[in-house]
Amino acid sequence: MLIVQKYGGTSVGTLERIEAVAQRVAKTRAEGHDVVVVVSAMSGETNKLIEYAEYFSKNPKQREMDMLLSSGERVTSALLAIALTEKNCPAVAFSGRQAGIVTDEVHTKARIDHIDTKRMKEDLKAGNVIVVAGFQGVTLSGEVSTLGRGGSDLSAVAVAGALEADVCEIYTDVDGVYTTDPRIEPKAKKLDKISYEEMLELASLGAKVLQNRSVELAKKLNVNLVTRSSFNDNPGTLITKEENIMEQPLVSGVALDRNQARITLRGVTDKPGIAAEIFTTLANCNINVDMIIQNVGHDGTTNLGFTVPENELGIARKAIDELQPANTVEYDSEIVKVSVVGVGMKSHSGVASRAFQTMADEGINIEMISTSEIKISMVVHRKYGELAVRALHKAYGLEE
Amino acid sequence: MLIVQKYGGTSVGTLERIEAVAQRVAKTRAEGHDVVVVVSAMSGETNKLIEYAEYFSKNPKQREMDMLLSSGERVTSALLAIALTEKNCPAVAFSGRQAGIVTDEVHTKARIDHIDTKRMKEDLKAGNVIVVAGFQGVTLSGEVSTLGRGGSDLSAVAVAGALEADVCEIYTDVDGVYTTDPRIEPKAKKLDKISYEEMLELASLGAKVLQNRSVELAKKLNVNLVTRSSFNDNPGTLITKEENIMEQPLVSGVALDRNQARITLRGVTDKPGIAAEIFTTLANCNINVDMIIQNVGHDGTTNLGFTVPENELGIARKAIDELQPANTVEYDSEIVKVSVVGVGMKSHSGVASRAFQTMADEGINIEMISTSEIKISMVVHRKYGELAVRALHKAYGLEE
Numbered sequence: 001m002l003i004v005q006k007y008g009g010t011s012v013g014t015l016e017r018i019e020a021v022a023q024r025v026a027k028t029r030a031e032g033h034d035v036v037v038v039v040s041a042m043s044g045e046t047n048k049l050i051e052y053a054e055y056f057s058k059n060p061k062q063r064e065m066d067m068l069l070s071s072g073e074r075v076t077s078a079l080l081a082i083a084l085t086e087k088n089c090p091a092v093a094f095s096g097r098q099a100g101i102v103t104d105e106v107h108t109k110a111r112i113d114h115i116d117t118k119r120m121k122e123d124l125k126a127g128n129v130i131v132v133a134g135f136q137g138v139t140l141s142g143e144v145s146t147l148g149r150g151g152s153d154l155s156a157v158a159v160a161g162a163l164e165a166d167v168c169e170i171y172t173d174v175d176g177v178y179t180t181d182p183r184i185e186p187k188a189k190k191l192d193k194i195s196y197e198e199m200l201e202l203a204s205l206g207a208k209v210l211q212n213r214s215v216e217l218a219k220k221l222n223v224n225l226v227t228r229s230s231f232n233d234n235p236g237t238l239i240t241k242e243e244n245i246m247e248q249p250l251v252s253g254v255a256l257d258r259n260q261a262r263i264t265l266r267g268v269t270d271k272p273g274i275a276a277e278i279f280t281t282l283a284n285c286n287i288n289v290d291m292i293i294q295n296v297g298h299d300g301t302t303n304l305g306f307t308v309p310e311n312e313l314g315i316a317r318k319a320i321d322e323l324q325p326a327n328t329v330e331y332d333s334e335i336v337k338v339s340v341v342g343v344g345m346k347s348h349s350g351v352a353s354r355a356f357q358t359m360a361d362e363g364i365n366i367e368m369i370s371t372s373e374i375k376i377s378m379v380v381h382r383k384y385g386e387l388a389v390r391a392l393h394k395a396y397g398l399e400e
Numbered sequence: 401m402l403i404v405q406k407y408g409g410t411s412v413g414t415l416e417r418i419e420a421v422a423q424r425v426a427k428t429r430a431e432g433h434d435v436v437v438v439v440s441a442m443s444g445e446t447n448k449l450i451e452y453a454e455y456f457s458k459n460p461k462q463r464e465m466d467m468l469l470s471s472g473e474r475v476t477s478a479l480l481a482i483a484l485t486e487k488n489c490p491a492v493a494f495s496g497r498q499a500g501i502v503t504d505e506v507h508t509k510a511r512i513d514h515i516d517t518k519r520m521k522e523d524l525k526a527g528n529v530i531v532v533a534g535f536q537g538v539t540l541s542g543e544v545s546t547l548g549r550g551g552s553d554l555s556a557v558a559v560a561g562a563l564e565a566d567v568c569e570i571y572t573d574v575d576g577v578y579t580t581d582p583r584i585e586p587k588a589k590k591l592d593k594i595s596y597e598e599m600l601e602l603a604s605l606g607a608k609v610l611q612n613r614s615v616e617l618a619k620k621l622n623v624n625l626v627t628r629s630s631f632n633d634n635p636g637t638l639i640t641k642e643e644n645i646m647e648q649p650l651v652s653g654v655a656l657d658r659n660q661a662r663i664t665l666r667g668v669t670d671k672p673g674i675a676a677e678i679f680t681t682l683a684n685c686n687i688n689v690d691m692i693i694q695n696v697g698h699d700g701t702t703n704l705g706f707t708v709p710e711n712e713l714g715i716a717r718k719a720i721d722e723l724q725p726a727n728t729v730e731y732d733s734e735i736v737k738v739s740v741v742g743v744g745m746k747s748h749s750g751v752a753s754r755a756f757q758t759m760a761d762e763g764i765n766i767e768m769i770s771t772s773e774i775k776i777s778m779v780v781h782r783k784y785g786e787l788a789v790r791a792l793h794k795a796y797g798l799e800e
Contacts, residue, residue: 015452019455019456049475053478053482056479056483056486057483057486060486061481063492064478064479064481064482064493065482067477067493068479070474071474071475072471077467079452079453079456079468081461082453082456082460082464082468083456085457085460092463092464093463093464095544142498
């Protein structure tokens, strides 16, 4: 098998941790697999370098930020290759450039254009483990670029896709994807498998294991992703396409998103273009509007409700105050969003009604509802968030 | 003018120091000069990275060491370019690769093959200050390489030579080159100018300002070197070709080399090839033999004396014990070497005799003598080292 393994910042946070990673990689190689490793900077390094840059400038030059920030991953890749070679596991460290990761010219948040795999294939053929500095690439014009937050995951998925690897293992400090946050519901279970689509929903709902960009790319490139812990030997969670999951559970997980606030516009003039104006304004402020609900109005006006991330409420408020799109505007940050996610609900009826019934049984008022093919999201008062999660987790039998 | 400025590890050792360097560079630019800056890693960084590597391996892979060690200079160059741009002094950070510094394939001690100045010239023309990560280059086959200790000085001199810069300023934490070590003789004076040849002699005699590799390259490329302090505005010392120095002093400086030990072989068979055998053996052990004196012998044997660095005496001893080239071998580490250096002595007689007379006046026994066109070196007992330096400094009028 050709296995791509990606180790995040905490997994390579100390020299002892890097040594442990080297042992794991050498073991995988000794089992007969070809291995490409993608590493992050040692935890804390990237933030340290950002602080350094901010000492000199509130708005540092992005081209130079990329040269600065890309150094952390280079250090880790060199150290891991040295550690591996010492274990008689021949290894070479590659910068993003040497790994052939070519990006567009957008410094600090570049997108991967393509990967030139020639050199990696040569080194794999020669029996070397390849240790790629994650998070970075080289632009078409030859400059160092970085891929933004979560960029090392993205490097790993892209490399796995380009090399048609059998699996891309993402190592972090958690065991995998859970049916819900174990800090809320101790009976939460680790999932063996989950589809890309479900993972995308869960990730956007606050499951911190993987960023959506990486899952989307894995889906696009058809890469089998495994998220697992570098601190133990548990098998982790496979994220793959729906067809690869034989027995689809009705519901895979329950998520709680606390970073939510609701804005309600009352008495919005009910004419074409008004909603577009509001949401274009918010988009221009880089605010991610989430749930949007418009009720049928009367007297030529309508009511419009939507949620935004709570930490963006201040900016949103300012933008709306300037626009004055409605008679009255209400802001409510005392809400959370509870979601039930499952590919199985596509082919089953009654999944949504069970959620609503569960809320009713617990005496929880549902303030907003939004559904997709594989997700039911409900806005409830902040104080009911954890209770709602536990009740839904039980109602869908996730603890079994 | 086109000015190359190189800042060493202590000059960029903290963020505050980098800010001070940015001010100096911006000032130079504001005076209308074109500026290329070459930077070292922040002091301590390179040693930290070496320690990291040694945690994993006593003999780490050299290709990976180069990727590891080159990261420190990249960080400094990015930070300085950010600091400069913030001061409305447009600047770009270049890795060794981007600066066009092409080396041979010898990792960790590469030699510069040539410099492709195209990109630097373009950026200078565009009005940018160029901040080059020192100490590093790219091999002809595209790998990251480093130039070994003192490599950043070498980068600066090579860049200055390739761009035909008017001057190459090497900033450290000392004011320049002194007539002797001010810790030994407080009356030591900073030299305004000194020839390459004198600097080479002084450097090899323990003056730590510059490494010989850099001075040799400056001489070869005819680069005007200035060594000065980044902690004040003193003008420093110009190191240039002899013809540029109008008034040649008889003697430019007095140096003391404490890292010396003497080996005396008595009763060496006086036949062709015996000296070659001895010194080839020592060379194979990487021992730098310095002064060599062979006396006329009798009875078909001769006496051979030479000095080696004191810290290499153990290895030398082992090699000679195996070779058994003489009847008796004496080892003496209780010696030092005192040297008088001056281009002026080429055209003046009596310079050497004044040195010997000075030693005699102080009651110091000279144990070995070696002279070159511009240098007189004397081996004396360790206890007389500082006294000899002060007496010679006075005898040649260096304190005036």
